[in-house]
Amino acid sequence: MIANLAALHIDAPADTVFAYISDPAKLDRWSFGTWQTILHPDGLIEGQGLANGFKALMRIDADPTRLIVDYHLGATDGDLRPRIFARVVPGAVTGHAHNSAALLLTALRTTDMDDTRWGQLCRAHAAELDIIKGQIETGFDPKA
Numbered sequence: 001m002i003a004n005l006a007a008l009h010i011d012a013p014a015d016t017v018f019a020y021i022s023d024p025a026k027l028d029r030w031s032f033g034t035w036q037t038i039l040h041p042d043g044l045i046e047g048q049g050l051a052n053g054f055k056a057l058m059r060i061d062a063d064p065t066r067l068i069v070d071y072h073l074g075a076t077d078g079d080l081r082p083r084i085f086a087r088v089v090p091g092a093v094t095g096h097a098h099n100s101a102a103l104l105l106t107a108l109r110t111t112d113m114d115d116t117r118w119g120q121l122c123r124a125h126a127a128e129l130d131i132i133k134g135q136i137e138t139g140f141d142p143k144a
Helices: 014-022 024-030 115-138
Strands: 003-010 035-039 045-048 055-063 068-074 081-090 101-108
Touching: 003 115, 014 055, 014 068, 014 081, 014 101, 014 115, 024 035, 024 045, 024 115, 101 115
Parallel strands: none
Antiparallel strands: 003 101, 035 045, 045 055, 055 068, 068 081, 081 101
16 A cells, blocks of 8 residues: 545634644644644744654645645654645535535655564654544643
8 A cells, every 4th residue: 555544524613623724823833743843934944753863854745725735744854755645625626514524634654664664654643633633622731
């Protein structure tokens, strides 16, 4: 498998969901791969994997018109690649309430990921969506 999709429904407006997932300052509230983030003035995001301490670099490319976020990841700033993609779909598109949304998170598997690492990533993304949903719907901020 070269890609994995995790998705769920959130009881919040699409623009609220989009603002949350595209905000670099909120990454360490929900992303297992960018724990203890450092936000650089040029938009580079530095974090570490919560499970293994691996250093992660990221840039966020967010399109508010289309409600799409591309997360560019890599080991160095010069080697960032778009590997994780989020799409927010307004609830009305799927017959749900207008003040709700679907959140889809797609990850691409790189050739250096063995089956164990890939499985961890897929399970982590499902859990991250549950965390995002809970924080948005309840207003809980683990940093407050």
